[in-house]
Amino acid sequence: MKIQGNQFLSIEQLQEQYLNAGRQKPAPKANGLSFQDILSGKTETIRKDGEVKFSKHAASRLVDRNIELTKDQVERLNMGAAKAGAKGINESLVIVDSLAFIVNVPNQTVITAMDQTETNENVFTNIDGAVII
Numbered sequence: 001m002k003i004q005g006n007q008f009l010s011i012e013q014l015q016e017q018y019l020n021a022g023r024q025k026p027a028p029k030a031n032g033l034s035f036q037d038i039l040s041g042k043t044e045t046i047r048k049d050g051e052v053k054f055s056k057h058a059a060s061r062l063v064d065r066n067i068e069l070t071k072d073q074v075e076r077l078n079m080g081a082a083k084a085g086a087k088g089i090n091e092s093l094v095i096v097d098s099l100a101f102i103v104n105v106p107n108q109t110v111i112t113a114m115d116q117t118e119t120n121e122n123v124f125t126n127i128d129g130a131v132i133i
Helices: 011-021 035-049 056-064 071-086
Strands: 091-096 099-104 109-115 129-132
Touching (some): 056 109, 071 091, 071 099, 071 129
Parallel strands (some): 091 129
Antiparallel strands (some): 091 099
């Protein structure tokens, strides 16, 4: 029985509305790609690239503090940033040997770098996780 011209829904209409509410319709596609396709592509790009870049500040700190990174240290820094990203960390302290790096994980950017002699108090602020490699 359907009631017409009334502001209330019939039992059949309510039943159909609630029974079909649990069934999800496929998400609309933009340019032939679903949201899941786009998201998968972005995460694959991050994983393939996987290399951190150095901000101007971090690059100048490396020069000022006479820090030279070996290829192995850079690889471990990249690995530490990837591990931090896998755990959902946004601002991470990554320690490689006696070097400490603050990494913005979503942007894959080293914000600052220091060696053990620079960390007098061993206090790091504005981070939400640490990775020791």
